[in-house]
Amino acid sequence: MKLHFSTTHEDHRIALLAALAISIYIIESAFPSPLPGIKPGLANVITLFTFLCYGWKIALQVSLLRVIISSLLLGTFLSPTFLLSLSGSLLSLGILMLVHSLFYPHYLRQYQPSAIGYAILASVSHISGQFIVAWYFFIPHPELFKLLPILMTFAVILGIVSGIITQHLINKLCSTHNK
Template identity: 55%
Template sequence: MKLHLHPTVEDHRIAWLAAAAVSIHILEALLPSPLPGLKPGFANVITICVLCLYGWSTAAWVSLLRVLVGSLLLGTFLSPTFMLSLAGALASLLILWPMTRLPGRGFGPVGYSLAAAMAHISGQFLLAWGWFVPHAGIWRLFPVLLSFAVLVGLVNGIITQKVVKHLHD
């Protein structure tokens, strides 16, 4: 018995956008970092663009595929790095879901990016504290990393806003 898959236009869109996000994710992994895991998160520009253009479910696919495929290609699948990345992605998606369902005009790319960045670092910190380093001292790093997340979220949100505006024009 043969199984015939018939990919939809949406499947192709998700694959292309996830490939773009994975490519950026891998390039970011090559950048030197002052602290382990501290990255500019440019791959999240793709996710927020997808959120603004195609909705939450497509953005969730792109984000989760980026984490999974990126970890497979980088050799970090099921490692602490993968778990932290997944925790951050899930936390971001969990905060973005209700944000996209609020009445009215809602949030724009900058608001989504800021919220996602703060949720991402918060999710990672909760996992790191609860599973890897269950010591209260780890929370001394949180304000510094949250500040970095706000800065990165703002920059990525501005980039996303320009990309989305360009695509709409």
């Protein structure tokens, strides 16, 4: 029996972006982190780039593919790590969509944040999503909240860095992005 799939140009684009994000995620997870819970999150550069360049539908698919496939490859599928990763990605994408739609009316469009603003929001909401899930499901202990300000501080710093990288990517690769 032979199966035939017809793929569109969009599918190829999703596959390419997801593959990039997965590779970055796996390379990144091989490096030890100086502090547990803090990592650069460079894979989210791809998600953010996809969101700003190709829209939320493609970004959601890329992000879900990245979470599921990289967890399968790293052997953490359906484990706490996977749930943390999933919750962070979904919340950060949700916040991006919210802010993007907030600035969607034509008279507000000029105030739209650039990639850096979006990146800060994305990384802060990513860590918040992870934190909520970690606190609610895994470690419901009030002392965990002492970690939150530290995690948030690093989220802002690393968010600015990934925002700058995303802006470079958009300048180089994205011809259709809405300013």
